[in-house]
Amino acid sequence: MNTFMLEIVTPDHLVYAKQVYSLTVRGAEGDLGILPGHVPLVTPLQVAPMTIKSDAGVTTVAVHGGFIEVHKDKVTVLAESAELPSDIDLERAEAAKERAQRRLQVRGKQDEIDHRRAELALQRAVTRIKVSTSKGQQ
Incomplete structure (x- = not known):
């Protein structure tokens, strides 16, 4: 199965960096699914959970605004803040x-x-x- 590199970055640190199968985010126009080979794009993100599918299973990340930048084999999420479930109180x-x-x-x-x-x-x-x-x- 094909994968792509996903990096979730905040002004403070790198939150996530792994090869993934798919990603679902909420962009300015609604939910957006990203698969390997997706057409390049840049769009703002809304405050919403992001769903990641990888070898580790399904991971949900709390994303609080920012942008997503999609390239052929890499996706970068530049978030105002982002939290993994284990980081949330x-x-x-x-x-x-x-x-x-x-x-x-x-x-x-x-x-x-x-x-x-x-x-x-x-x-x-x-x-x-x-x-x-x-x-x-x-």
Whole structure:
């Protein structure tokens, strides 16, 4: 079976670098499946779980924005932040989700920037929770 090199990079460190069979990400236009030999492209990523299939099985990674760059035999994800399930503190993610939901409930008292920040915080928390609770399915 054909593979391609996948690298997930954040400003802090290299999160993941392995040969993989496929990758599913949420781009600006919706979900995007990448297989070996995919047409080259660059597109922004949304805050969403990313699914990787490799010899190690299926791995889910919490990706918080950034870009994906696809070449013939290599895919690079330049993420604002990315976390493997083992790196996620589920209690902390649940607390962040609750804080964001409370901030969104007092919408009339805050400006548009605060509202958008709360929405993004909620998306990041929900993504972390999804990835963390998928640990057993790997």
